[in-house]
Amino acid sequence: MDIHVKRQKITLPIKGIPKDELLALLKDARKNDADWHGGKLWGLVYFGGDEHNDFLKQVYSLYFSENALSPMAFPSLRKFETEVVAMSADLLGGDRKVVGTLTSGGTESILMAMKAYRDQARAKSLEKITPEIIAPMTAHPAFEKAAHYFDLKIVHVPVDSESFRADLTAVREAISPTTVAIVGSAPCFPYGVVDPIAELAGIAEENQIGCHVDACLGGFLLPFMRKLGHPVPEFDFSVPGVTSISADLHKYGFAAKGASVVLYRMKKLRNHQFYTYSEWPGGLYGSPSILGTKSGGPIAAAWAAMNVQGEEGYLERARVIMETTRKLMQGIQAIPELHILGKPDMSVFAFGSEEINVYALGNLMERRGWHLSYLQNPACLHMLVNPHQEAFAEAFLQHLNEAVKEVRASPSQAAEGMGAMYGMMAKIPNKESVNEFILRFLSDQYKL
Numbered sequence: 001m002d003i004h005v006k007r008q009k010i011t012l013p014i015k016g017i018p019k020d021e022l023l024a025l026l027k028d029a030r031k032n033d034a035d036w037h038g039g040k041l042w043g044l045v046y047f048g049g050d051e052h053n054d055f056l057k058q059v060y061s062l063y064f065s066e067n068a069l070s071p072m073a074f075p076s077l078r079k080f081e082t083e084v085v086a087m088s089a090d091l092l093g094g095d096r097k098v099v100g101t102l103t104s105g106g107t108e109s110i111l112m113a114m115k116a117y118r119d120q121a122r123a124k125s126l127e128k129i130t131p132e133i134i135a136p137m138t139a140h141p142a143f144e145k146a147a148h149y150f151d152l153k154i155v156h157v158p159v160d161s162e163s164f165r166a167d168l169t170a171v172r173e174a175i176s177p178t179t180v181a182i183v184g185s186a187p188c189f190p191y192g193v194v195d196p197i198a199e200l201a202g203i204a205e206e207n208q209i210g211c212h213v214d215a216c217l218g219g220f221l222l223p224f225m226r227k228l229g230h231p232v233p234e235f236d237f238s239v240p241g242v243t244s245i246s247a248d249l250h251k252y253g254f255a256a257k258g259a260s261v262v263l264y265r266m267k268k269l270r271n272h273q274f275y276t277y278s279e280w281p282g283g284l285y286g287s288p289s290i291l292g293t294k295s296g297g298p299i300a301a302a303w304a305a306m307n308v309q310g311e312e313g314y315l316e317r318a319r320v321i322m323e324t325t326r327k328l329m330q331g332i333q334a335i336p337e338l339h340i341l342g343k344p345d346m347s348v349f350a351f352g353s354e355e356i357n358v359y360a361l362g363n364l365m366e367r368r369g370w371h372l373s374y375l376q377n378p379a380c381l382h383m384l385v386n387p388h389q390e391a392f393a394e395a396f397l398q399h400l401n402e403a404v405k406e407v408r409a410s411p412s413q414a415a416e417g418m419g420a421m422y423g424m425m426a427k428i429p430n431k432e433s434v435n436e437f438i439l440r441f442l443s444d445q446y447k448l
């Protein structure tokens with residue numbers, strides 16, 4: 001069933017298509033999409049259960065039309081945002097001086113923090129400098145994107161080859177007169193380990209520069225794990241020297257997509273994030289973050305998600321997530337060919353192998369319907385655990401055991417698809433050509 005088959009090229013239909021027909025088409029269109037609901041996807045979707053999602057959808061649709069571009073026109077949205085920011089700051093060790101903004105996601109939170117550090121530095125300096133940010137190799141590409149957009153320089157430092165945490169000696173050596181901030185992750189996406197935040201923030205303080213903690217993944221899980229008695233390294237505003245934090249509500253906050261917070265220890269730094277323009281005939285313009293028009297839906301849903309779950313709800317989800325993670329990690333470690341990289345601090349981890357081709361293993365798991373992410377340098381497979389996957393962990397491990405045996409049985413078996421692509425890319429020494437390839441790949445993705 002494809003409405004476009006009848007037409008030569010895609011154009012606006014002359015006559016509107018009936019709603020029931022469109023709904024049927026939309027449902028049908030999903031048949032090749034990843035089965036996140038059935039627990040097959042270890043990433044991308046964070047799911048707090050059908051009942052929770054139905055409630056979020058109800059809240060979201062209440063604010064479907066409202067536009068957070070103007071907090072004056074919609075004081076309710078302003079209230080939700082300030083309360084979400086305040087609750088998040090409190091969870092993350094902040095006092096009442098901590099301020100922040102609700103953004104559309106982790107990337108926007110990170111872009112905004114990096115812009116704030118840049119503009120703070122530029123306000124202090126008479127010459128135009130290119131501010132430098134020191135970030136471990138494992139930091140999210142959003143920091144690279146920020147540098148690309150805002151004319152910053154990212155200085156990458158290696159991570160320890162066993163713990164995968166930022167190498168502190170390398171961080172100290174990377175400091176220059178134009179360094180404006182040090183970045184640490186809590187935890188980093190690839191290996192799920194928390195960087196040594198207290199030490200990074202200490203180095204930042206000694207040098208009177210900022211320290212941004214990227215808690216996009218951990219911001220709404222680590223505080224609850226700590227309450228449950230898990231050993232959680234220090235990572236938030238309770239660490240002196242931490243000056244800003246990003247934390248995603250649309251990940252382990254179990255809010256609707258389109259919600260993250262960026263928090264600052266001091267208002268002065270946050271104000272460097274804001275943008276104002278006074279000359280427009282359309283009126284005086286001021287905007288806190290990147291977007292202009294902004295749906296009220298994600299904002300109301302983020303507020304409702306925090307309030308409906310409460311501490312007890314988050315604790316219960318954290319318990320299930322960590323129990324499932326433990327089961328999965330134990331099951332993987334019990335397979336002699338596989339090992340987990342580093343000592344993951346949370347519910348995100350990678351596993352690799354010295355003996356078998358893990359990309360080929362990833363393919364065989366795909367054939368069984370499971371989607372794992374592929375990591376590089378070193379090659380490994382990646383998982384990120386959701387509470388509903390408690391019910392799927394055993395089936396996953398059974399399939400993983402089978403797939404490992406299958407790869408073992410035919411060691412010459414080459415990886416296909418994404419696995420083959422990663423294998424091929426690893427052999428190209430020239431990063432420029434790899435970037436070219438990614439660009440072509442991306443461009444092809446959006447062909448009709």
Ligand SMILES: *Cc1c(COP(=O)(O)O)cnc(C)c1O
Pocket residue numbers: 104105106107108140142185187188189214215216217248260
């Ligand atoms: C997801 C993530 C981001 C980026 O967030 P988006 O919501 O995808 O824009 C940044 N840092 C870490 C560690 C993440 O896991």
